[in-house]
Amino acid sequence: MKKILAAIFLLSAGFAQAADPLAPTGRWTGYSSGRAATPPMGWNSWNAFASAVDEDKVMGSARRIVDSGLARKGYHYINLDDGWAAKRRVADGHLMIRADKFPSAANKKTPTFKPYTDKLHAMGLKAGIYSDMGRNTCAQAWSATDEDLPKGSVAEREVGLHDFIEQDIDLYFREWGFDYIKVDGCGLRDFGPNSAKVKAGQARALDPIMDLGAISRTDVPGVQGLFRRVGAAIERSRPNGDFVYSLCIWGAANVRAWAKDVGNTSRTSDDIAPAWGRLLVNYDSAVHRALYAHPGSWNDPDMLYIGAGDFDADHLTEARSHFALWAMLNSPLLIGADLRKTPDALMDILGNADIIALDQDAAGNQATVAYDSSDLQILVKTLGNGDKAVAVFNRGSGAIDVNLQATQLRFRGDAPVEMTDLWTKKQVSFTKETQLRVAPRETAVFRAHGTRMLANGVYLSEQPGQVNPAVDGVTRPVADPAIFRTAAGWGGTRGAGDRPQYAGWGGARADSAPYGQTLQVARKTFAAGIGVLVNSRLEVRNGGHQRFTAQVGVDDSATDKANAVTFSANYWRNRIP
Numbered sequence: 001m002k003k004i005l006a007a008i009f010l011l012s013a014g015f016a017q018a019a020d021p022l023a024p025t026g027r028w029t030g031y032s033s034g035r036a037a038t039p040p041m042g043w044n045s046w047n048a049f050a051s052a053v054d055e056d057k058v059m060g061s062a063r064r065i066v067d068s069g070l071a072r073k074g075y076h077y078i079n080l081d082d083g084w085a086a087k088r089r090v091a092d093g094h095l096m097i098r099a100d101k102f103p104s105a106a107n108k109k110t111p112t113f114k115p116y117t118d119k120l121h122a123m124g125l126k127a128g129i130y131s132d133m134g135r136n137t138c139a140q141a142w143s144a145t146d147e148d149l150p151k152g153s154v155a156e157r158e159v160g161l162h163d164f165i166e167q168d169i170d171l172y173f174r175e176w177g178f179d180y181i182k183v184d185g186c187g188l189r190d191f192g193p194n195s196a197k198v199k200a201g202q203a204r205a206l207d208p209i210m211d212l213g214a215i216s217r218t219d220v221p222g223v224q225g226l227f228r229r230v231g232a233a234i235e236r237s238r239p240n241g242d243f244v245y246s247l248c249i250w251g252a253a254n255v256r257a258w259a260k261d262v263g264n265t266s267r268t269s270d271d272i273a274p275a276w277g278r279l280l281v282n283y284d285s286a287v288h289r290a291l292y293a294h295p296g297s298w299n300d301p302d303m304l305y306i307g308a309g310d311f312d313a314d315h316l317t318e319a320r321s322h323f324a325l326w327a328m329l330n331s332p333l334l335i336g337a338d339l340r341k342t343p344d345a346l347m348d349i350l351g352n353a354d355i356i357a358l359d360q361d362a363a364g365n366q367a368t369v370a371y372d373s374s375d376l377q378i379l380v381k382t383l384g385n386g387d388k389a390v391a392v393f394n395r396g397s398g399a400i401d402v403n404l405q406a407t408q409l410r411f412r413g414d415a416p417v418e419m420t421d422l423w424t425k426k427q428v429s430f431t432k433e434t435q436l437r438v439a440p441r442e443t444a445v446f447r448a449h450g451t452r453m454l455a456n457g458v459y460l461s462e463q464p465g466q467v468n469p470a471v472d473g474v475t476r477p478v479a480d481p482a483i484f485r486t487a488a489g490w491g492g493t494r495g496a497g498d499r500p501q502y503a504g505w506g507g508a509r510a511d512s513a514p515y516g517q518t519l520q521v522a523r524k525t526f527a528a529g530i531g532v533l534v535n536s537r538l539e540v541r542n543g544g545h546q547r548f549t550a551q552v553g554v555d556d557s558a559t560d561k562a563n564a565v566t567f568s569a570n571y572w573r574n575r576i577p
């Protein structure tokens, strides 16, 4: 008989009890539409080509994906990012393709991507497209030149979804045959009356409803409503459910808390750059968010930048770390390199089947942080067969000697642990603890087999993919600069720097209290458990377990202990899908 043991700790914040959202539903309410039971894998044009994308470049990478065997390993989606649109035809709102760049689209009076998606499908691949939730795209907001941007009148340049949601989605999915859409958000934030493009008469003003730097200036329900409408339109245009819906608003509008209910992947930070510091920022934006990812909906710290800058063939340690960390986070694995020119050493990293298997493990548990310090982190993820994946990540610039303990893996310290190094394939066996040295910026990654600490069960925090913080107690997002800081990758050192930006963090964490403290009730600390704010409701999907046991209490870190807290649990047999 298996059982689940959960330790749940509530922080009392003293808010009035809102009865309805806390009432149990007996259903799993996390997003499960589309085809993202495991994180999507493939390629995207943006990091390699920005808006200067064309059919040859895309097809060249698609061919290499097939010829190199990466497609067989799961890399299926070939995603066109910003830069494909010529304009919107004003008479009927139809979107026009840059047929000079996509010759296969050109043979018809109205260019169509159907021959292009047919070709990708015939290669055994899937096709992705890009749009923006506003009237204009991010390149239209930020590009230094006009060269690759839509041309024509202000109305013709409005290639974003905003006023054409149902029409455009139907065009993409039903008429053109795309299988994946990335929906960006610059149109909702960058075209206020004072924007340079608006002032220059190139774009119509759209009062920003989203502000990356200030949740107080963001209309969270408004943003969420638009993204839900797009999701509903996709389901109508693709009734067989063969789609991936990818949200790209970089953590703004409190999206980290609600994307798990709305789409298949959601960006947690601003754009990655081929620089180590930037990798850290993007990784940090997702690493404490394990409870906000589940099969069907994943945190997205952005595409892989393997192949450029700090992750090129002269920086294999950094490139390997990038890959291993993204796999531990259950991030989408979207290659961002021009694969026509990618050296074999990097292709080998992208093709490491043992590490891909961690990302694609059917249990869908994002890794949790077992050890955390400024320079070193140990991430652990529970795999479907009970093995653990372990990543020992050296963030810093000096080598670090590490004692890795069986208990950090929730394995017994008095029974042997067998581990395989997934880079070198070397086997290690140890009892209690083992020593290893990790070089600067290295990530050692292992698959480990041992004896569970809970003889016939798992802690809830070992299976975050089966826990949904349906209500996470954040009644009003508040700034907490200590927790999350995003930085624009292109800012240089001008101005005041990148101030801490906060747009809603959410309030549920695995193995820690919501604000990062050690779980502790009445001075007793707990290594395993879930930390949530008061007024939370967790849904737990139960993979065949017989018993649920919980120890609950108010964490010592709670700031307001005067109010009473009620804990309740409901159980539905065979009713949760």
Ligand code: GLA
Residues within 6 Å of the ligand: 046, 081, 082, 137, 138, 139, 140, 184, 248, 270, 271
């Ligand atoms: C935003 C997104 C990027 C990319 C560009 C395209 O910056 O975050 O991933 O799609 O827009 O303009």
